[in-house]
Amino acid sequence: MEGLNYIGAGLIVIGAGLGIGRIGGSAMDAIARQPEASGKIQTAMLIAAALIEGIGFAALFAA
Amino acid sequence: MFLFSFVAVAQHHDEEHAQHAHELAVEPVSSLRDEIKEFINHHLLDSHDFGLFSYENEQGEEVHVGAPLPVILYDSESGLNIFASSKFHHGETVAENNGNYFKLFHGKIYKTNASGAISYDAHHHATNVKPFDFSITKNVTFIFLVGLLMFLVFTKMAKNYKTNTMPKGFGRLLEPIILYVRDDIAIPNIGHKHYKKYMSYLLTVFFFVWIVNLLGLTPVGINVTNNIAVTLSLALVTYFLTTFTANKNYWKHIFWMPGVPTPMKFLLAPIELLGTIIKPFSLMIRLYANITAGHIVLMSIIGMMFIFKNWIGSPLSFGLAFALSLLELLVAALQAYIFTMLSALYFGSAVEEHDDH
Numbered sequence: 001m002e003g004l005n006y007i008g009a010g011l012i013v014i015g016a017g018l019g020i021g022r023i024g025g026s027a028m029d030a031i032a033r034q035p036e037a038s039g040k041i042q043t044a045m046l047i048a049a050a051l052i053e054g055i056g057f058a059a060l061f062a063a
Numbered sequence: 064m065f066l067f068s069f070v071a072v073a074q075h076h077d078e079e080h081a082q083h084a085h086e087l088a089v090e091p092v093s094s095l096r097d098e099i100k101e102f103i104n105h106h107l108l109d110s111h112d113f114g115l116f117s118y119e120n121e122q123g124e125e126v127h128v129g130a131p132l133p134v135i136l137y138d139s140e141s142g143l144n145i146f147a148s149s150k151f152h153h154g155e156t157v158a159e160n161n162g163n164y165f166k167l168f169h170g171k172i173y174k175t176n177a178s179g180a181i182s183y184d185a186h187h188h189a190t191n192v193k194p195f196d197f198s199i200t201k202n203v204t205f206i207f208l209v210g211l212l213m214f215l216v217f218t219k220m221a222k223n224y225k226t227n228t229m230p231k232g233f234g235r236l237l238e239p240i241i242l243y244v245r246d247d248i249a250i251p252n253i254g255h256k257h258y259k260k261y262m263s264y265l266l267t268v269f270f271f272v273w274i275v276n277l278l279g280l281t282p283v284g285i286n287v288t289n290n291i292a293v294t295l296s297l298a299l300v301t302y303f304l305t306t307f308t309a310n311k312n313y314w315k316h317i318f319w320m321p322g323v324p325t326p327m328k329f330l331l332a333p334i335e336l337l338g339t340i341i342k343p344f345s346l347m348i349r350l351y352a353n354i355t356a357g358h359i360v361l362m363s364i365i366g367m368m369f370i371f372k373n374w375i376g377s378p379l380s381f382g383l384a385f386a387l388s389l390l391e392l393l394v395a396a397l398q399a400y401i402f403t404m405l406s407a408l409y410f411g412s413a414v415e416e417h418d419d420h
Contacts, residue, residue, distance in 0.1 A: 043247070047408070050401045054345035057352035 009060055016056030020049050099366035103359060109202045109290055111148040111167065132204055134158075136165065136172060138194035148198070165194070172196055202293065205285045209274050213267070244269055244403060252407040257414040261407065264304060268297060269403040276354060276395030280388060288398075289355040294347045301406045302343035309413035342409055346402060353398050357391045 027045035031038045113130045120126050131149035141163040150158035151167040157175060158165045166175045174192040199207075220234040230238045249258040249265055272288060279286040287293050315321070317335040319328055364387060368380040 039247070043251075043404070046397075046401060047404060050349060050405065051345070053353075054349045057348050058345065061348070061352070 012056055012059045016052055019052040019056075023048050023052070095369060099363075099369065103362045103366070106362060107286065107289060107355060107358060109200045111151065111172075111198055111200055113201050113204065132201065133199045134165075134172070135197040135199065136194040137197060138174065138192060140192070141174070141194075144194070172198075201285060202287045202290055205275070205278065205287050206293070209271060209278070209287075213270055213274070217270075241266060248400075248404050248407050252404070252411040253414065254411060256416075257410075260308070261304070261410045264300070265403050265407055268300075268406060269399050272297070272350065272402050273396055273399035276398060277392075279354060279358065280391055280395065286354065286358055288350055289358055291347065291351045294351040297350070297402070298343040298347035301346060301409060302340075304406075305343075305409045305413045306339070308410070310416070312415060313413045342405075346405060350398055350402055353394060357387075357394055361387050361391065 023045055027041050030041045034041075111134055112127075112132055131147045134144075134146055134148050134150075136144040144160045144163055144165070146158060146160045148167075150160070151165075158167070164175050166173050172194065174194055216233065216237070220230060220237060223231055223234060229235075244266055245258070245262060248269075249262055253261055275287045275293075279288065317339065318332050320331060320335070323331060361384060364380055364383045367383075368376050370376070371379070
């Protein structure tokens with residue numbers, strides 16, 4: 001059953017990738033709409049991405 | 064803060080190596096791929112000496128180029144033992160100090176007899192006495208050096224502000240970064256009223272993590288932040304600062320949050336309490352995992368050169384390694400930023416006043 005580890009790791013990466021991709025995409029949209037708020041949007045984006053990444057890594061270690 | 068990490072590094076170091084020694088002992092190096100894997104694993108670990116590189120000379124002997132570091136051991140039987148790690152000869156010989164014998168076995172120090180015999184149990188773990196290892200290892204040395212460097216640079220810069228309003232020389236590069244930490248990390252997250260008392264920690268952690276990450280990208284082969292003990296101690300400082308400077312309001316929001324129906328309060332309080340521990344835990348894992356992952360990928364790409372063994376391998380490996388190094392430069396700064404940012408966010412939640420909402 002060792003192979004399941006790798007499948008789990010793959011799923012985690014897919015999930016985290018989708019999540020961070022969505023954050024990045026939404027941040028791009030937001031910056032395009034309000035370029036003057038890009039600094040604030042960037043900060044919020046990085047925090048959200050970091051949180052998802054944290055969970056992703058925690059799960060990767062468990063896998 | 065630094066003192067705390069030294070001890071943590073030295074002690075954690077033990078546990079990590081115990082597992083590792085086991086893995087390495089079971090799998091003998093058979094193929095090139097295993098050799099590369101072993102080399103990467105070796106790179107990721109802390110060591111008792113500062114080795115730059117090693118090669119085989121014409122007589123077929125292995126020559127190590129590097130510097131020995133002090134080894135500090137303590138156990139109840141033989142007391143304190145301090146000697147240079149060159150006595151181990153990279154694990155090849157037994158080190159003798161005041162009639163006690165020690166052997167470096169897979170990066171871990173055991174007490175042995177004069178011949179250096181190591182006995183095993185059924186699971187191939189060494190059963191010899193393991194002294195407490197407070198050695199100044201490679202990581203500890205560089206934590207010291209970075210601490211000293213930061214102390215010198217920043218005290219000089221601070222002194223300069225007493226006579227001038229403009230920074231001079233290197234300070235001109237640092238001033239915008241310091242102002243950035245204050246104006247874009249500390250003040251928006253903590254608030255005007257309380258940010259000052261956290262600034263010293265936020266600046267320290269930002270520059271420490273950044274410098275150490277950047278040093279990890281140099282070819283001297285040090286990697287302080289991919290030791291989980293270092294990131295653990297950094298995260299613990301954030302945790303303690305949050306917990307001990309927290310006001311009434313913070314605890315109220317954890318144990319008896321306003322505006323929530325009473326039965327739900329009992330349900331939410333344990334979760335909120337757990338959350339206070341998960342926050343620094345994620346800080347620890349994030350920094351550690353990001354830097355470790357970067358190092359592993361970078362070294363695997365360099366290892367491709369030896370696997371391909373044709374004209375395509377070298378340029379491909381070089382190009383990828385170059386691109387990844389640039390990305391790692393960004394990650395080094397980004398992780399320092401995120402660590403500082405999230406610390407500031409947690410401090411902010413700890414000192415938030417009721418009317419700040």
